[in-house]
Amino acid sequence: MKPLFVLIGVFIISLFVTRYATGTYNFALSGSIAMAAMLVFTTIGHFAFPKGMALMVPNFVPFKTGMVYLTGLLELAFAIGLLLKDWRIDTAWALLVFLAIMLPANIKTALQHIDYQKGTFDGPGPKYLWFRIPLQLFFMAWVYFFCIAL
Incomplete structure (x- = not known):
């Protein structure tokens, strides 16, 4: 739930900042900034709760704690990529x-x-799961709409 609040909150703030800075709302940029902020927020969890997150990793995956750190670094890389105009679509x-x-x-x-x-x-x-699966689909739709389609 917290990542959703970060996503929506940063999106609203970004919309107003881009409107103030450029004179127009930039939905694609604001959506990308919001997703990047959410990814940075979730990255923190990978490093703050590695033991618990390792429990989430499927049993067939080796080096569970290492995978938690790796996926945290990937989320950080995705966040950076979404902020770079030339990399945004491929990153998305x-x-x-x-x-x-x-x-x-x-x-x-x-x-x-x-x-x-x-x-x-x-x-x-x-x-x-009644919340998490639709939330994951919402995040995916967000990435597609704001980072690819717009």
Whole structure:
């Protein structure tokens, strides 16, 4: 839920800043800035909660903690790429693939009641999927609309 608030909040602020700075609203830039900010926010979780996030990684994936750090660095790279006009579209396509690949980790988290912040198995459980899957699809639609289509 917090990443959604970051995304929407930064988008609204960016819209007004770009309007003030350029005289017009720049939806593509504001959407890209907002997604970049959200990715930086989620990157922090990879480094603040590596133990719990390693529980989210599917069992067949080796070096789970290393993968948590690697995906955190990838999210940071995506954030930077979305802010570079010449890289925005390619970065957005790669981010769409990344978000699709990450969905099974979110499903595993719900099914196994993982609380990634505490590194325990007392999280919200499968009911979380009713929010998380549509949220992931919303993030993907956001990337496509603001970073590719506009």
